[in-house]
Amino acid sequence: MDEIFVGRQPIYNRKLEVVGYELLYRSSLHNQAQFLDGDQATGEVILNAFLELGLENISGRYPAFINLSRSFLVGDKPLPFSHKRVVLEVLEDIEPDAAVIEALRRLARNGYIIALDDFVYRPELEPLAELAHIIKVDVLGVDPDALTERVAQLKRHKVRLLAEKVESHDEFERCKQLGFDYFQGYFFCKPNIVRGRSRPVNRLVLMNLLAELQRPETDINKLEKLVAQDAALTYRLLRYVNSPCVAIRRKVESLRRALVIIGANTIKNWITLILFTRIDDKPRELVVTALVRARMCELLGAAYRHEGLDRFFTVGLLSAMDALMDQPMEEVLNELPLVEEVKAALRTRDGHLGHVLEQVLLYEWGAWDKLCQSLDSLTYRQAYLDAVRWAGDSLATVMGSGGPSLDTARTA
Template identity: 55%
Template sequence: MSEIFIGRQPIYDRNLAVYAYELLFRSAEANAAEITDGDMATSDVIVNTFLEIGLDNIVSDRPAFINLTRPFFVNEHTISLPKDRVVLELLEDIEADAEVIEGVKRLSEQGYRIALDDFIYHESLKPLVALADIVKIDLMRLDRDEVRNHVQQLREHPVRLLAEKVETHDDFLYCKELGFDYFQGYFFAQPKVIRGQRLPNNRLAILKLLSRLQDPGISSNELENLIAQDVAFSYRILRYVNSAAFSLTRKIESIHQAVVFIGIQSIRSWTTLLAMSQVDNKPAELVVTAMVRGKMAEVLARKLNIDNPESFFTVGLFSALDALMDNTMEEILTQLPLADHISNALLHRQGIHGEVLECVLTYERGQWEKMPTMKLAKHQIRECYLAALQWAGDVCQQLID
């Protein structure tokens, strides 16, 4: 895996509360941009933010300001970002020609907030000001009289004003007196470099598949289409459903029939298991370990008469994802739309799901003195483990081989 980096600098409101963060290209942990290709830098920031590290991990619930180059504004097919989470910055070196103005107008009408970066007033920029939500004024490029004149001219438009490159307390007080809405600069905080790990392509694709499979809103048709995209998945699932394990009276010939006969949740579980088994450069025994954990957690939940025991299978199965993906569980869960109680069980062993998972893991490690028994006798827990071993062995022969 390779390391990835994002620069993040806070933007404050008039009460010095963090309003947003500007995301900045960084190619290394050194706090400097080193940009040689603006389009590449923009793409890198977007990919690392949304597909690798995760937006919430970088900005929490705050808006993210993202610098975009000309192609991202004029090409109708390049922007697909959450409108309520981002502010699109038009860089100061982009010429305000008709194509750019039309692109900004289109994005504004789609619901995106637009910011004009390092703004210096010129008559040709009036159409952009009319479309903008925020105008950023660089204090290093203008003297104080020029800053005041800019504020007076821009107050004719319903835009918010952001003072950037605020270097001193005096700068802040001056801009606040002029009526600026937001403030950014070294006086408050230097950019912080956020580090992450880029998953290998095979593992990233599988994580995206797992994410779709775990979406609680997925329909049976969507699930069927998802499985149908992989012939090997379809073949293995049909082979397993038609095995003696289900003792069906008729042969199942399609994924649609399989969903009808054994249910969407079961099909989703098997497809999830298959996806995990496809991770490259990982021993098959690791997937077997995940299977045993999942089944043991489910059987324990059934013995304890807990509702929805299938969800315990998911917790046990996913407890091995960090080892499979060579990444931290925290990073992985940013890519998976799991319910809070499942995420909390995986991360913090919280709730009944976390308690059951802790029982499974301590039994697996032979840490008998630490094992929570949850009012079960130790021989009952052993029976659950042995049942899970038997099940995992049977499934491996029919589903994964």
């Protein structure tokens, strides 16, 4: 079977809620393009996302931002999908000639959302700005005064503004103050380390609960006493037990019965997951990242025929704790009574746990040429897709199916 790849990067609103994903072309395990043909790259992304992998597995219920070459825009090559759940990105190197302008008018009339990528205003680009719903601005390294002027110029148009390549908290706050509507960049998946700040009470409670959950001697009795202290946590857990995912014939109304039915190890993982959702000032995508890592670690651990798969799940889940807690990983580990095997995996990628976590992170980063070859590429790909699907289903169960939407109405 030929290998296929699609990268994705989340897009956030001002509340740090995910509202879409940009789909990115990737060529091989070596993470290098094998050709410079933009048409072929666009075609590969479309085919892989829609026909091979399934858009529902890549972006879930959120719209997918897809870069289009000129040929796909003007109709020389077919655009085989409807306007539903997609945003068409016009690349910055496409000249706005009459054919392109007319094509964008037609696409907009047919309901497609138009976004302009890496847009820098020039008078000849005025027709594009008039047709666009979203304008993406590369903010990396842009002088603050120049960015302020650029935003003021773009705000004369009825568009939503998206800040690309946001790489620090200061940049995010500055872009918010300037009036950007959406944000995209590496900052949202990196820890924002702040020293000397008192932590909110809910985080203190979270750390205490998480520490107890990681103790080897914790049993169902201890778990029941812990969970019972939080009514919202109890509600979410019971809602999950009574969902189609578990398929229990009779309604489960007792927390103890729920714990007995599902089993202690699974309950530990689920409670840890639900506790993560209690961190309410972080992007939801951080929780998604943690869940995808946890499930993929578990799946790859099974592929390697390792025992104790719950520990693989835990290592993957905790690998995002530094970002979630705004602390270096070492400080997080010092506060958790974890077994040394788990700590070594998170610190230095030692042991079986560390090796599997390293493979998951390499796959997440797109460094496919560095993956261990003892597992074939199809195993990695299937584990990742299964993990993405599982993470989406899990959050839908514990947090509800509702979510933020991408507001593409042209502003007044």
